[in-house]
Amino acid sequence: MELLTGMMALDEERPEESHYLASWFCQMKTDKEKLRSIIDPSIAITDETFESVLIIADLAGHCAARDPHQRPEMGHAVNVLASLVEKWMPINDDQEEYLGIDFHQPLLQMVKGWQAADGTADVCSVSLNDSKGSIPARPAGFAESFKSSDGR
Numbered sequence: 001m002e003l004l005t006g007m008m009a010l011d012e013e014r015p016e017e018s019h020y021l022a023s024w025f026c027q028m029k030t031d032k033e034k035l036r037s038i039i040d041p042s043i044a045i046t047d048e049t050f051e052s053v054l055i056i057a058d059l060a061g062h063c064a065a066r067d068p069h070q071r072p073e074m075g076h077a078v079n080v081l082a083s084l085v086e087k088w089m090p091i092n093d094d095q096e097e098y099l100g101i102d103f104h105q106p107l108l109q110m111v112k113g114w115q116a117a118d119g120t121a122d123v124c125s126v127s128l129n130d131s132k133g134s135i136p137a138r139p140a141g142f143a144e145s146f147k148s149s150d151g152r
Contacts, residue, residue: 001025001060004053006040022064029057052084 001021002009009021018024028034032050035057039045045053059080065071102110 001057001064004040004043004056004060005038006042025057026061026064029061048087052087055080055084 001007005021005025007014007018007021010019011021012019025038028038032054035053036045036050039053043049043053059072059077062070062072063077105113
């Protein structure tokens with residue numbers, strides 16, 4: 001709701017009927033023209049994007065149901081939103097060419113490609129077994145008798 005409207009969930013500066021975004025949004029989304037009027041102006045609304053907005057608004061309304069048992073599971077929300085990913089690609093073809101990145105590849109394949117280009121084929125090239133090596137030695141002149149309990 002916040003992403004679609006650009007509004008905060010609670011804002012006492014707004015008129016009383018819209019103090020609480022969730023209840024106000026659910027009332028507004030029942031009418032397509034009212035919903036269109038409350039969408040954040042920074043979202044370029046076309047007929048195609050408005051169809052996606054309707055899907056997201058419907059999901060948001062279900063997620064804000066008063067009864068927790070009426071709210072969808074996270075898997076359902078992910079599936080609904082995942083179906084919109086292709087429609088809402090945040091880049092254009094010029095950027096893709098400029099960056100030299102194929103955004104049509106799966107993420108894991110992209111990461112492996114970057115690692116191969118960097119010469120770091122391991123998924124994690126840093127050993128986390130001994131993290132004490134990253135802690136600096138005791139500074140010169142620091143009291144040898146100082147213990148962490150002394151700082152409390």
